Amino acid sequence: MGATRFQIADCPSEQVARLRRELKLSGALAQVLVRRGLGEPDRARAFLEAAEEHPPGAFAGIELAVQRILAHVSAGSRITIHGDYDVDGICSTAILVRALRELGADVDSYLPDRIGDGYGLAAATVRRLAQRGTKLLVTVDCAITAVEEVALAGELGMQAIVTDHHSARADGRLPDAPLVHPALCGYPCPELCATAVAYKLAQAVYAAAGRDPAELESELELVALATVADVVPLIGENRTLVRRGLRALAATRRPGLRALMAVARVAPGRVDERALGFALAPRLNAAGRMYRADAGLELLLTEDPLRAQQVAQELDRANHERREAEQRIRWEAEAQVAELGERSAYVLAGEQWHPGVVGIVASRLAETHHRPVVLIALDGASGKGSARSIPGFDLLAGLTECSEQMLRFGGHRAAAGLEIERERVPALAQAFEQHAARVLAAADLSPVERVDAVVGGEELGMGLAEELQRLAPFGHGNPGVSLMVAEACLRDGRPMGEGKHVRFTVESRGARAQAVAFRTGGRLPVEDGAPVEATFKLEVNEWNGVCEPRLVLRHARPAEPRIEVRSLREEREVERELALPPPPEHPSAAPVEQPAQAVPVAEGEHGQLALC
Ligand SMILES: [Mn+2]
Numbered sequence: 001m002g003a004t005r006f007q008i009a010d011c012p013s014e015q016v017a018r019l020r021r022e023l024k025l026s027g028a029l030a031q032v033l034v035r036r037g038l039g040e041p042d043r044a045r046a047f048l049e050a051a052e053e054h055p056p057g058a059f060a061g062i063e064l065a066v067q068r069i070l071a072h073v074s075a076g077s078r079i080t081i082h083g084d085y086d087v088d089g090i091c092s093t094a095i096l097v098r099a100l101r102e103l104g105a106d107v108d109s110y111l112p113d114r115i116g117d118g119y120g121l122a123a124a125t126v127r128r129l130a131q132r133g134t135k136l137l138v139t140v141d142c143a144i145t146a147v148e149e150v151a152l153a154g155e156l157g158m159q160a161i162v163t164d165h166h167s168a169r170a171d172g173r174l175p176d177a178p179l180v181h182p183a184l185c186g187y188p189c190p191e192l193c194a195t196a197v198a199y200k201l202a203q204a205v206y207a208a209a210g211r212d213p214a215e216l217e218s219e220l221e222l223v224a225l226a227t228v229a230d231v232v233p234l235i236g237e238n239r240t241l242v243r244r245g246l247r248a249l250a251a252t253r254r255p256g257l258r259a260l261m262a263v264a265r266v267a268p269g270r271v272d273e274r275a276l277g278f279a280l281a282p283r284l285n286a287a288g289r290m291y292r293a294d295a296g297l298e299l300l301l302t303e304d305p306l307r308a309q310q311v312a313q314e315l316d317r318a319n320h321e322r323r324e325a326e327q328r329i330r331w332e333a334e335a336q337v338a339e340l341g342e343r344s345a346y347v348l349a350g351e352q353w354h355p356g357v358v359g360i361v362a363s364r365l366a367e368t369h370h371r372p373v374v375l376i377a378l379d380g381a382s383g384k385g386s387a388r389s390i391p392g393f394d395l396l397a398g399l400t401e402c403s404e405q406m407l408r409f410g411g412h413r414a415a416a417g418l419e420i421e422r423e424r425v426p427a428l429a430q431a432f433e434q435h436a437a438r439v440l441a442a443a444d445l446s447p448v449e450r451v452d453a454v455v456g457g458e459e460l461g462m463g464l465a466e467e468l469q470r471l472a473p474f475g476h477g478n479p480g481v482s483l484m485v486a487e488a489c490l491r492d493g494r495p496m497g498e499g500k501h502v503r504f505t506v507e508s509r510g511a512r513a514q515a516v517a518f519r520t521g522g523r524l525p526v527e528d529g530a531p532v533e534a535t536f537k538l539e540v541n542e543w544n545g546v547c548e549p550r551l552v553l554r555h556a557r558p559a560e561p562r563i564e565v566r567s568l569r570e571e572r573e574v575e576r577e578l579a580l581p582p583p584p585e586h587p588s589a590a591p592v593e594q595p596a597q598a599v600p601v602a603e604g605e606h607g608q609l610a611l612c
Contacts, residue, residue: 004555005443006484006533008451015039023048029467031453032481048470050239052189056204056213059185064178065161065201066208068136072159073105073209077135081109082121083297084141084194085288087229087281091222092140092163092198094300099202099216103209108134111293112142114356119417121146130156137161141194143175144168144184150175163201165194165232167412189237191477195226196241220245221252222300228273229281233477242473246271256299259312260284270542273473283312286319289356325354329361333375337365344445345398345436347429349376349383359386359415366390370447372398372436374429378422385418387411392444393436402431449555451484451535457508460485465538465549482535482554489529490515490556495522506534506551515551531559 011034019030022041038044046052056062072079079100083093093109100107110125112118117125121143129137130153137153137160139146144164153160160177168174168184180201183190192200199220203213224245227238234242249271252258257280261268264279287295295318299311329350336348346365353361358375366373366388372395376385389395395416399409405428409418420428455464460483474480485508493504499522506513515536517525526532534556541550 003557004447004449006451006535006555007448008454008484009035011035012039019044026459026464026467028453028455028459028464028483029470032468032471035450035452047235047239050243052237053240054188054237056200056207059180059182059187059197059200059204061178061185062180062201062204063208065163065180066204068159068161068178069100069105069138069205070208072136073100073103075135076106078133079105079107079136079138080129080132080134081107082125082129082137082139082142083109083111083293084119085111085114085293086141087284087296088194088226089141090284090288090293090296090300091195091226092193093297095195095198095202095216095219095222096138096140097297097301098219099205102215103205103211109297111288111297113292114288121149123149123152125149126153126156126158129153130158134158139163140198142166144179144181147173147175150177163194163197165192165197191232191236191238192241193223193226193230193232193238195230196223196238199223218248218252218254221249221254221257224249225276225280225284228276228473228475229285231476234273234473234475235477239473239478242273246273246276246473254300255305255308256302256311259305259308260299260315262309263312263316273475277475282322283315283319286322287315290318290321290325290354322357322360325357326360326364329353329357329375330364333361333365337369343371343433343437344440345372345374345393345433347374347376347425347432349378349385349425351378353377355379355384355386358384359388359417362386362388363415370445372432374418374432376418376420376425378425381422382407383420383422383425385420387416387418389414390444391448393440398432398435398439401435402428405431449482449535450479452481454484454486456486457488457506457511457513460506460508460511460513460536460538460549460551462540462547462549465540468538469540480537483538484533484535488532488534490524490526490532490534490553491529493522493524493528506536513549513551515553517553517556525553526556526558532556533559 011031015034016027016030019025019033019041020027023045033039033044038047081093081096083089093111097107097109110129121139126149135158137158139162142164143150143162144166145168150160150162162175162177163180165182179185180197182192182197202216206213206216220241224242227242232238250269252268260280260283264283266275266279284296287293295311295314299308299315302308332350333348337346340346355377358377362373362375370390372389372393374385374387376383387395394413396411396413399416399418405420405424407419407421409416411417468481471481485506488506488508491505491507493502496503501516501518502520502522502524503516504524506515535554536551537554539550539552541548
């Protein structure tokens, strides 16, 4: 993998000064906002306040869905919520089941089985539900592409409502049913997850039934969990939903969530977006990956604390199994990568790779090697694969180029799934790698770190650590802040964590700060005391009841001498000088990328956000 490059975007100092003045912010936070396209004070203020919220009526046509639901509630006919086996699919199902039950509906649910049914609404399921007596089929987190299946439901005497947030079919055909979909119904935050869509629909149904939608406030717990787990961008209304949901979670009375937090050792009062993504979501997902997702749904719906505890322990065990399966596949896959050597993409296949886990491993490999990765679980004469991409590569386009090698495939730019005959795997590998080698430029093959602010050592205190929390929740679409420390050198490396990590002192402009770097083998990644270009994240670290600022190294590279080599490599030096970290009072730098040595940032618990 190529070295990480630093990218320091333009940051006009007059915009920084204006934000500092009008919003009373530090220079560092103002730089972050300007570099993230929020230099306009009103937009910056709105983002920091995270108060964007829209009424359910902003979904065009939602009243059709509401009327249809209420008609079935008053008729007492059977309503089935059809969800999905991941966190978003489970949480959206739970919200509608609870809300409709509360209104006296005859409601049940169906979660497809990842291996047996596959993703989405299947014709066989539609038939089964019709036989089981369903009169109204409500889909959540799926079925926007299920044109034929929804038509079949109609033929079998069922009405349907489709709620989803996935992309519609390429041919533009939509199911013939009332739709509640953020992008297709003109909702002002088009990137809601399915659980947020279900929450809005439940609010609309409550309002129309004469109930107070505020009764649904506690469902924001599930909205926050699913918004983080489903990796939708944490901007716009999603920020509001996650913040409010985290507050609700801290005081949750739902037995299942309390039990889940207990097995994951998350203190409710300190639950944050990382706990959602790395501790709670993987456990809730584990049942659907290893067995069936129903246990997750039962956990969210039960009112019985004892039963909640049992199910939470079951999920915790399934999560352990998932981790073991993941670890084993990863070792085998890494061995294949080592054998293949440097390639533009990797297509790897193995026996007895759990198909519910290959997607997680594919994303880890894509991240580690910064290459598109296809992982295929072979079983008999065929195999099921999962693929993950990197920013510069359109995965679906790449697979489409090799379509004749596969039985079927689907997905999008960043993630995809496929089925293939065993004997075709080598041909797919060859075609896919050739395509990747053709379309990927050298620059695409090394990761880029976007620097948010350039700061001096004297700024790296508790004040800034707390101030940066105003940008939370962090995650997809709103990454953690990367601070470049100007004129830094790293000193006094001392191993910690059984020699895996290192703690050290950062010096910059006469100020010193304590820092840590994870997974460096206990050593400083650069020469002790030498000038470096280094990026950090600055956290509030709570340990034994004491709050301290903590600097965590992201990447470091030796700072190259700037003046001496000017005559030799003048062109390059002009570029480098533009990249010189400016003092925080005058932050202005042209966008320049510089190579840096990668230091992996510890990502907390061994968890996973990506979809399978
Ligand atoms: Mn979803």
